[in-house]
Amino acid sequence: MSTDTQSRKIHAAVVDSHQHLAFQQLDLAEPLENEVLVNIVACGICHTDLGFMTEGAILGHEGAGIVERVGSAVTAVKPGDHVLLSYQSCGKCAPCEDHQPYACEHFTKLNFGFQRLDGSxxxxxxVHGHFFGQSAFADYTLVTEQNLVKVDADLPLNVLAPLGCGVQTGAGTVLNTLKVQPGESLMVMGTGAVGLSAIMAAKIAGAKTIIAVDRDPARLALASKLGATETINSDQENYLATLCPHLDYVIDTTGIGHLDEFAQEVLKAGGTLVRLTGSASEPLTQGRKAISVIQGNSVAQEFLPQLITYWQQGEFPLEQLITYYDFDDINRAVRDAKRGNVIKAVLVWE
Ligand SMILES: [Zn+2]
Ligand SMILES: [Zn+2]
Structure with a gap:
């Protein structure tokens, strides 16, 4: 075995014992036959990253970059191709075979288990890598064909990086899961990146009523600009009185208890409440149902190109959500994301 193919030096932000991210030089093994080595150009910060700040972890799961090297069994991309990264799936289990990778039987292991499918x-x-099959808070990472999406080389990777998780979750819930139809009505609670992506998608779908709920006036103003037809400030005591009931859908990105009650009151009989908060789904009254959705039921290789087309047409102005940070400023970016000072932080290498 030749020594130059065994590993490569990379720089990765590793969580330390104080929940601080510190760049380390590490050895990353060269790609297995089904793996792709990607030179990371940009990576969004998602709230799921903030929930996994455990010592030794390399986080980051909205990566975008350029293929450096591919394993012998890889056919989807070649060195030099530009790619966006998304959640990982195995590609082999029954749901994967059935074209539902978001329901992959190995979803938890592959995305939150910090390991490959075979446990290696x-x-x-x-050091715990392979987060969402990518751990993209680094200059290089290994992915597979299942969690990469090839894109045209003239597209801006720094703008499109967040598509692979938060944006896909919000937009996919509207377009893939609920399949919102022209003239329908919905409320989006929480106007972070997921909520605003849902609002932009609802406008594209032709929803007649799009109500945005948040406590931050600046975010509500942005929600209006991006497609919300009405806004409700949940910090105002009388907000419950402002509601117009009988909505087709409510999408909750907040997980705040009293908003959940509010959601059930404004939903029409037979309407659907989507909880994008990981909380359990239980039956509601009057034929209303509550569901939870993973990654907006998105097949990234199909849905991301669709969103890119909307973006190119000016219908999905994702750049209005983004604040850029140099990778060297990762701790400041994480702090700003945690405090809600920014909607979508995107890290870029100088
Ligand atoms: Zn699978
Ligand atoms: Zn995420």
Whole structure:
């Protein structure tokens, strides 16, 4: 075996014992036959990253970059191709075979287990990579054909990086899961990146009533600009009195208890409440139902190109959500994301 193919030095932001991210030089194994080595150009910060700040972890799951090297069994991309990264799936189980990778039987292991499907790791001991099959808070990472999407080389990777998780979740819930129809009505609670993506998608779908709920006036103003037809400030005591009931759908991105009650009151009989908060789904009254959705039921290789087309047509102005940070400023970016000072932080290498 030649020594130059065994590993490569990379720079990755590793969580330390104080929940601080510190760049380390590490050895990353060269790609297995089904893997693709990607030179990361940009990576969004998603709230799911903030929930996994455990020592040794390399987070980051909205990566975008350029293919550096491919394993012998890879056919979807070649070195030099530009790619967006998304959630990981196995490609082999029944749901994957059935074209539903978001329902992959190995979803938890592959996205939150910090390991490959076979349990191995390409990272040194005590470092936990393979988060969402990417761990893209780094200059290089290993992915598979299942979680990459090839895009045209003239597209801006720094703008499109967030498509692979938060944006796809919000937009996919509207377009893939609910399949919102022209003239329908919905409320979106919480106007972070997921909520605003849902609002932009609802406008594209032709929804007649799009109500945005948040406590931040600046975010509500942006929601109006992006397609909300009405806004409700949930910090105002009388907001419950402002509601117009009988909506077809409510999408909750907040997980705040009293908003959940509000949601059920404004929903029409037979309407659907989507909880994008990981909380359990239980039956509601009057034929209303509550569902939880994973990744907007999106097949990234199909849905991301669709969203890119909307973006190119000016219907999905994703750049209005983004604040850029140099990767060296990752701790400031994480802090701003945590405090809600920014809607979507995107890290870029200088
Ligand atoms: Zn699978
Ligand atoms: Zn995410």
């Amino acid at each position: 790791s390409a990272y040194p001991e005590k």
